[in-house]
Amino acid sequence: MIPPGESRELPVTINFSREIINSQSADSLGLTLEFSYIRGSRQRRETVTIPLTRLGNNALQWDDDRKIAAYIHTSQDPLIMETSGSVLAGIPRDISDMFQGNIQRAAALFEWMRSREIVYRPDPITPYAGTSVIPEEIDFIQFARETILFRSGDCDDLSVLYASLLEAASISTAFITTPGHIFPALDSGISAEHESGYFADPGMVIRRDGKLWIPVETTILQEGFFRAWQKGAQQWRSTSAQGDADFFTTAESWRMYPPGHPPQTVLSRSIDPEDENGKGASFQEASFSQIRSYRDRQIERLISLRSLENPQNDRDYTRRGIIYARFGLNSRAGTDFREAMNRGESVEPLLHLARLASASGDSSTALEYLSEAVNLQPDNPRVQLALAAEHLLNGDLESARSAYTRLNVLDPRMAERFPLFTDSLQDGSAALRSAGNAASPGLRNYLDSYWSE
Incomplete structure (x- = not known):
């Protein structure tokens, strides 16, 4: 009333x-x-x-930049899911295992966009630079499928397409806004605490909530992923230093502006099936070549920063070997670890050689190295942890539990950090065989973080 x-x-x-x-x-x-x-x-x-x-489904008012997240449709558009999946499926093992994180996949998806000759073209009627500073103005945002079809878009359109492909690949994304501009960022997959081990230039990443984010300037698609990354990082540094940059994740924006289903009129727009995967091997090889060049530059700079060009002792060889292993150059890493083993009596090179052997599927050699490490330092917690993990990988729960029990006595905090045994593993090796590493989060954490330690 x-x-x-x-x-x-x-x-x-x-x-x-x-x-x-x-x-x-x-x-x-x-x-x-x-x-x-x-x-x-x-x-x-x-x-x-x-x-x-x-207004039409492409209309958006920039009174809240987070609204762009509503255009990031992944599971609702089969084309985006299939395209992302097919691009990633074409990445060979030596590239996918090159180093930890999402850089390889992000580069491959970016190069796929470039292979389709998608270009940056400012909207002649409603450019982002104008509409973003006048909240009452109506901008036209293309859905990801439309940008693929039109082969062009302005900064927000290209950002939506790239973020959609990344999210379809389970890579978390974010957006960066600066005066008159918007561009995406992606979760590198590497935690902030391990930054110095993977990035020679700290200015190339953004630190947020324990994660390292990679900013990518999508308007220079034709210059390639790593140049776009460099340009994005430059823009972030200059504008954030002046307080003119904003950063928000797609996930947090979805809470306010969840992705809806693209209109049927958008989903019905077909793409030439013969061209869905770009130019096939040519675009993939261009992507892989860039990734290898990036890896080699990072290794060279990290070795130089640590003055390891000419190792002087077993510790130097071990440190350089870790850098090689971190970026997937296992043969070079093994050479350095063996040289370190010959020059000193530390168990560290033995543990690293065991990890390399295990990763290549040679468990018997891994156990030989670990047995030698146990003989040298039976009360070393890291030795017992490595031994427990290797036995667990082989499904030998009894031996794994014995080593883990010993670890718990020697270093309870380390055992707590890597809880190799869960309730699902108490019934025997069948649980491990059926669930794989997922049966033991502690084991997965140990393997994922090994070279980052």
């Missing part, structure tokens, strides 16, 4: 028909409100029609 002389605001929920939702164009609609009330002792009824303009 509304007392005399007072007013109330009441929410009105409008349910649009599927036909209206799928419409791509602006429509003039009439909202008819019918309400009844009692005035005095008499029942009254009134009808009011309010004219509305329903």
